[in-house]
Amino acid sequence: MHTIPLAGYRHSAVDRFLRYVQIDTQSDPQSETNPSTEKQKDLSRILVQELTEMGLTDVELDEWGYVYATITATTEKTNVPTICFCSHVDTSPDVTGAGVKPIIHFNWNGADIVLPDDATQVIRVADHPDLRHQLGNDIITASGTTLLGADNKAGVAEIMDAAQYLLTHPEVKHGRIRLLFTPDEEVGRGTEKVDIQKLGADFGYTIDGEALGTLEDETFSADAVRITIQGVSTHPGFAKGKLENALKIAADLLATLPKNALSPETTEGKEGFVHPTRFEGNQDQAVLEFIIRDFTEVGLQEKETYLQNKLNDVLAKYPGSSAKLVVKEQYRNMKEVLDQHVAVVDNALEAIRRAGLSAERRSIRGGTDGSRLSFMGLPCPNIFAGEHAFHSRLEWVSVQDMHKAVEVIVNLAQVWEERS
Numbered sequence: 001m002h003t004i005p006l007a008g009y010r011h012s013a014v015d016r017f018l019r020y021v022q023i024d025t026q027s028d029p030q031s032e033t034n035p036s037t038e039k040q041k042d043l044s045r046i047l048v049q050e051l052t053e054m055g056l057t058d059v060e061l062d063e064w065g066y067v068y069a070t071i072t073a074t075t076e077k078t079n080v081p082t083i084c085f086c087s088h089v090d091t092s093p094d095v096t097g098a099g100v101k102p103i104i105h106f107n108w109n110g111a112d113i114v115l116p117d118d119a120t121q122v123i124r125v126a127d128h129p130d131l132r133h134q135l136g137n138d139i140i141t142a143s144g145t146t147l148l149g150a151d152n153k154a155g156v157a158e159i160m161d162a163a164q165y166l167l168t169h170p171e172v173k174h175g176r177i178r179l180l181f182t183p184d185e186e187v188g189r190g191t192e193k194v195d196i197q198k199l200g201a202d203f204g205y206t207i208d209g210e211a212l213g214t215l216e217d218e219t220f221s222a223d224a225v226r227i228t229i230q231g232v233s234t235h236p237g238f239a240k241g242k243l244e245n246a247l248k249i250a251a252d253l254l255a256t257l258p259k260n261a262l263s264p265e266t267t268e269g270k271e272g273f274v275h276p277t278r279f280e281g282n283q284d285q286a287v288l289e290f291i292i293r294d295f296t297e298v299g300l301q302e303k304e305t306y307l308q309n310k311l312n313d314v315l316a317k318y319p320g321s322s323a324k325l326v327v328k329e330q331y332r333n334m335k336e337v338l339d340q341h342v343a344v345v346d347n348a349l350e351a352i353r354r355a356g357l358s359a360e361r362r363s364i365r366g367g368t369d370g371s372r373l374s375f376m377g378l379p380c381p382n383i384f385a386g387e388h389a390f391h392s393r394l395e396w397v398s399v400q401d402m403h404k405a406v407e408v409i410v411n412l413a414q415v416w417e418e419r420s
Contacts, residue, residue: 035183064193080175084201087155088185115144155207204380233284351412
């Protein structure tokens with residue numbers, strides 16, 4: 001076993017990250033364009049410029065906002081698979097990403113971190129157990145009024161830093177490597193316009209995970225549900241015995257959902273949920289949107305049937321009204337694919353161990369671009385990027401964890417070459 005010593009290497013990941021997070025790349029779930037927001041390309045164009053300056057070949061930003069690039073192989077072997085490292089440039093619609101002011105809390109002393117622009121925003125050790133492993137490290141946060149953007153600009157910066165390392169250390173033997181930076185992951189459309197043939201990779205890794213040393217090879221399976229309720233509308237002054245208010249019908253449906261089960265706030269581990277995400281309309285027509293999550297296809301179908309039955313029960317009280325429930329597939333559990341390609345996970349676990357870390361396999365109560373990429377023909381687990389408290393103003397990442405992620409990427413390129 002040969003481990004690449006990154007000690008002494010001047011990392012660029014943090015400098016890149018501090019610049020990237022100040023570019024607003026928030027995606028928009030209501031937009032029908034690709035990408036959903038043009039401002040995501042503001043970062044993509046910078047990545048193209050930086051990759052080109054590094055000396056990468058085949059650097060391209062396509063019309064859909066995807067960045068492709070190639071790190072040329074340094075090995076003499078001809079049978080080394082092409083691997084891809086992937087991160088997404090967009091940030092969550094849940095919290096604003098405009099005007100991010102990143103702060104480095106050097107040599108963190110173990111105290112709760114009060115964010116200066118809103119003192120009510122406090123990163124408490126009691127609420128963030130992974131902080132306990134960061135004593136003496138340098139913690140990066142936002143200022144309290146925005147998210148940070150570590151999800152997933154930490155991964156973007158780490159891949160960029162690893163690319164720089166590999167290009168400046170040609171003695172490191174590796175096969176052909178493809179880089180992919182995607183838009184719209186946060187709105188479930190991160191792979192919609194990926195050209196798998198053009199990408200030309202055999203296996204992939206998203207760098208979009210949480211705690212140091214973790215690898216995620218299992219995700220939720222996910223569907224979206226849209227329920228359109230058609231009520232009976234009439235003038236409210238003459239409505240007795242006639243009006244069937246679509247808003248009240250929708251509210252009745254929401255009220256039937258259990259309070260202590262089947263929701264994100266009441267489930268954990270391998271438990272799935274039925275989660276309303278949007279409600280709009282008027283007395284004539286109302287629309288409810290849900291996301292359905294489970295680790296199995298059967299579990300998804302059970303929850304969708306459950307929701308349909310609840311809807312039928314409610315409609316029985318409103319004989320003049322009707323409703324339509326439409327299910328749209330979002331992504332499926334990547335484990336179904338990864339179990340058929342054991343090397344893609346085993347090599348990643350080895351790369352993590354070579355970085356001096358304890359490797360841990362986890363399941364994601366969510367999804368990544370890797371979920372869809374796996375089913376598109378690119379088996380693609382998710383490696384830690386050091387991101388914590390995603391989609392919130394309390395988001396944080398440590399400098400030391402980011403550097404370890406870079407080391408793992410470099411190790412992984414080497415492991416594939418050695419084992420081929």
